[in-house]
Amino acid sequence: MIFNDVLENVKLYEAGKPIELLVRQYGIKENDIIKLASNENPYGTSLVVQNKIKSIVQNMFRYPDDSMYELKKSLSLKFNVNDDNIIIGCGSDQVLDFCVKAKCAYSSNVIMSNTTFAMYEIYSNQVGANILKTKDDLHNLEQFKMLYKKYGADIIFLCLPNNPLGECLNRSDVYDFLDEIDDNTLVIVDGAYQEYASFKDNSKKIDPYDLISKYNNTIYLGTFSKAYGLGGMRIGYGIACENIINSLLKLRPPFNITNLSLQAAIEVLKDQSFVDDCISKNFVQMKRYEDYVIDKGFCFIDSYTNFITIKFDDTIKSCYIFKKLLENGIIVRNLKSYGINAIRVTIGRDFENTKFFNVLDNILLKISSKL
């Protein structure tokens, strides 16, 4: 059976290792495992949401309300936009997919940072687009601009803040950049971690309403998977002008969100104080990581998210650290596959982070005793 040629260039996404895998492969007990690999909210899911979901499990046989009326209403109130400016996806991932499939075809150009969310490249490869990457790993708008002037683009991906590195462009710089982009180039502003960036530094904050009012060629992506504590429920959204949303809706499969997920998202939007509290705790714990890394003489990238990227010098291999942490029941992300000698660690709860520091201390001790 022969399939479309473009599939040959498509790589599979490498997900953070799930807890279930460590239980199966290493025989470690579930309760002894600390997962700091997928930037989930370590404080879990709001109790309000948990109780709501418990109370509606009898509805699982019913298809969801495919108009997603109630969730769109909640989001439109939160962001001061109309229902018609919103599309809901199975994670904001799916909205990315809609954007690429709606806008790109074989040999379209797309522009992205050299090290950024892997799905930009994967979805673009699925349609056979040309992928143009900046030289720098961190977002460098001058380099974006050079590529754009030289080659043009159907889509530009901006990850604000950037996953997996953690840096975040200033809003004013982003707006200056957008001023120079043609109306027919779709600019995707991926705000999966925006709640963290906005909390840490208001100059990073991108307001979806402000963005799409000023630039009708942009789409803002948000998610319930990170700060909102619903990574397992697969819900994200895109906010854009009606023309863009209507085109993307043509690619949305019916019932792309479970009915429990819809309710979970609606409920957590009512429990904003839970989310705010988690974000606040995140940066208290982040400080511990920064201090630890400085103390050890490593480098970190200043992070506007709920994770931190720790870079090692040549004497230490991230693959080794990753593997040793895993054997000790701690799952992080190895950035080797991005060509960087670093690990990305989700900022966990206090006790999880303490354990991470202790385990890493022991690993480093063994390395130095061998040197």
Next chain:
Amino acid sequence: MIFNDVLENVKLYEAGKPIELLVRQYGIKENDIIKLASNENPYGTSLVVQNKIKSIVQNMFRYPDDSMYELKKSLSLKFNVNDDNIIIGCGSDQVLDFCVKAKCAYSSNVIMSNTTFAMYEIYSNQVGANILKTKDDLHNLEQFKMLYKKYGADIIFLCLPNNPLGECLNRSDVYDFLDEIDDNTLVIVDGAYQEYASFKDNSKKIDPYDLISKYNNTIYLGTFSKAYGLGGMRIGYGIACENIINSLLKLRPPFNITNLSLQAAIEVLKDQSFVDDCISKNFVQMKRYEDYVIDKGFCFIDSYTNFITIKFDDTIKSCYIFKKLLENGIIVRNLKSYGINAIRVTIGRDFENTKFFNVLDNILLKISSKL
């Protein structure tokens, strides 16, 4: 903003009206509404599943195990295939989508019955494929063969049994047809309602293992949305030879299933007696519909599913019946959009069906008094 041309031909899927809509639009109380529109299992979700989900709501913040190890294991045991023969989709819909995107491109040919599951056409239009339909509404393999001999095809869609009409081809006829299809044509055997067909008549039964062992160009699609009572949880699967599955996996986005959905599917597979019991009740209730329709002098299509298609004569318009039922809190599907003067009614519970008969009686009485 200009999007890909092909989108202009894409129509939106018309979902069965949700209960929430009637509450909003007609002010009918939720408990007074009977939904017989989306072929959900009217007996609901297995209690075993409900209890399991209640016990794991605290995990909603965690991303799912993207290998779907446990669910694949359960399905591979059920169907006597390997894990590598299975792909899991957000409903079997999503596997359809993968098939079309992996195999078709602009001006590919796809063949389907004149009246069949609407998503075949929608997904095919998304890539700009040529859609070749048989003349007959019911599956007619002679007509499929004629189209295939004349035009060839990248994909052939067989809906066994067929939604929205309910008829089902015999396995032996399907196999005879498959004998004449080229190895490089993907034949999709959509078995969303196979559990019902197999129960009613063993000669309709398609066993995935048998199918893919004999024909390496086929994929069998199954779902948890119908007999398994999990329509809201969005889980379906495809079973095919490894070569096909590996190509489709390149289009599967990570985390396309919620973690609660994975657990729900795993649990319901342990509660097969619940499913069998629902299917058995379905056909007891189906008989009541057949008797009713005969009594009124209408026609029905012999159905191998959990729904029945009732055709009206020229004196009665399906649009009118649909609307009047809606006003009385009963939601069915109007098949007018398929060009057929008929309604499709999901076989409900005993009391739901009784109410349907009574309400339809009253509507018909008013029509006849006007004639």
